Amino acid sequence: VTTTISIPVVFHVVYSNSTENISDAQVMSQLEVLNADFRRMNADAANTPSYFQPVATDTRIEFCLATLDPNGNPTSGITRTQTSRTEFDYTNDQIKSSSNGGVDAWDRNRYLNIWVGAIKDDILGYATLPGTAPARLDGVVLHYATIGAAPANPFIWPYNMGRTATHEVGHWLGLEHIWGGDEPSCSDSDGISDTPNQDDYTVGCPSGIQLSCNNGPYGNMYQNYMDYSDDACMNLFTKGQADYMNAVLSTTRKALLN
Ligand code: ARG
Numbered sequence: 120v121t122t123t124i125s126i127p128v129v130f131h132v133v134y135s136n137s138t139e140n141i142s143d144a145q146v147m148s149q150l151e152v153l154n155a156d157f158r159r160m161n162a163d164a165a166n167t168p169s170y171f172q173p174v175a176t177d178t179r180i181e182f183c184l185a186t187l188d189p190n191g192n193p194t195s196g197i198t199r200t201q202t203s204r205t206e207f208d209y210t211n212d213q214i215k216s217s218s219n220g221g222v223d224a225w226d227r228n229r230y231l232n233i234w235v236g237a238i239k240d241d242i243l244g245y246a247t248l249p250g251t252a253p254a255r256l257d258g259v260v261l262h263y264a265t266i267g268a269a270p271a272n273p274f275i276w277p278y279n280m281g282r283t284a285t286h287e288v289g290h291w292l293g294l295e296h297i298w299g300g301d302e303p304s305c306s307d308s309d310g311i312s313d314t315p316n317q318d319d320y321t322v323g324c325p326s327g328i329q330l331s332c333n334n335g336p337y338g339n340m341y342q343n344y345m346d347y348s349d350d351a352c353m354n355l356f357t358k359g360q361a362d363y364m365n366a367v368l369s370t371t372r373k374a375l376l377n
């Protein structure tokens with residue numbers, strides 16, 4: 120099938136100062152990164168090593184800003200909410216609740232909710248896997264400093280190319296971390312057959328072949344968006360990951376396609 124799916128997104132910008140109240144242009148930059156990465160139109164696709172190119176793919180999933188809000192009124196797809204909270208704790212999801220200084224989710228059957236704010240404890244972002252959260256908590260949370268690509272995003276190198284969103288939306292569409300989850304461990308898996316077994320997450324941006332778990336000759340796929348490598352080091356989803364995400368969109372998250 121060559122059908123392309125477009126998912127309406129709402130960015131909920133929750134801010135306590137003007138730095139956190141990121142611009143529309145920065146949000147648009149993030150949307151462009153998401154679309155480039157998911158459609159394999161990313162400028163650095165050529166950095167995928169030749170031995171991983173055969174499994175690298177366009178997922179045929181793309182993202183657009185919502186044009187109608189839940190009441191049917193026109194929207195830019197960006198909500199802006201001033202809060203008295205200077206930081207949000209990822210363990211209690213207050214950013215997702217207007218009665219707690221955040222903003223309530225829009226209907227998850229119609230939108231991907233992406234909350235943007237000052238998240239505590241060096242958390243870049245987090246997401247709910249399909250079928251794991253109540254509707255009011257379903258979506259992605261991103262630290263405001265990860266949004267968009269440089270120069271629109273002037274903030275935290277090496278996470279200033281907008282790939283935290285790519286990674287978190289991968290989770291929201293069902294993908295696990297590429298090393299499986301336990302660390303270090305060769306006996307767990309991400310459940311995807313064309314990502315090499317890998318014992319632990321990657322830090323920074325290595326070069327060449329990094330072997331673990333007898334995964335020679337090509338080694339760890341640290342260029343995968345579902346690793347923890349630097350943004351500049353990431354450049355692919357695999358066919359197995361794309362198939363998995365499309366399967367989620369035809370099952371658990373199928374309401375979004377109507
Ligand atoms: N630590 C976060 C997570 O597990 C995000 C990691 C994002 N990595 C990046 N290079 N932007 O979901």
Ligand code: ZN
Pocket residue numbers: 286290296
């Ligand atoms: Zn993750």
Ligand code: CA
Pocket residue numbers: 308309310311312313314315316
């Ligand atoms: Ca695998």
